[in-house]
Amino acid sequence: MTETMTVQIKLRGFVYLDGDQWVAVCPSLCVATQADAEQEARAGLSEAVELWLESCIERGTLEAALVSLGWTKTGAPTQAAKPQKETAEEFLLHLMVPAYQAAAFAECRI
Numbered sequence: 759m760t761e762t763m764t765v766q767i768k769l770r771g772f773v774y775l776d777g778d779q780w781v782a783v784c785p786s787l788c789v790a791t792q793a794d795a796e797q798e799a800r801a802g803l804s805e806a807v808e809l810w811l812e813s814c815i816e817r818g819t820l821e822a823a824l825v826s827l828g829w830t831k832t833g834a835p836t837q838a839a840k841p842q843k844e845t846a847e848e849f850l851l852h853l854m855v856p857a858y859q860a861a862a863f864a865e866c867r868i
Contacts, residue, residue, distance in 0.1 A: 767853045771803050774848040784851060788827055804851055811855060 773782040773796055782803035783790040789810050792793035814820040825831075 767855050769807065769853065771800070771807075771851045772850050773799055773803075773849065774846040786827070786829075794807075800849060802849045804853075807851055808853060811853060815856065 764835035769784055769786050771782055771784045773780060774779075776792075778789075779792045779794065780796045781790060781792045782799035784803060784807050786808060787807060789803065789806050791799055791806050793799040793802050811820070814823045
């Protein structure tokens, strides 16, 4: 049996009402979802970010994907841009990432 280790990663998400749809976005990864209810939009964003991460990990492209989104390997971390909607409410996305891939997040900052 192979032992595995996971690391918890926190990313900022924002949710806001746009017309009759709730939009949830993670600007750090350029991932967004929409739903009829706020909680559905939040849950959908968590799932979408998890799927994005899984896809990058399976393809071995996580670090390259982060860099292509503007993450850098040097300097102090900066804050990702908030969506244009002034009413956007911030929340944290809690994700579990395999430890061997977590280094990409530790080395890269946005």
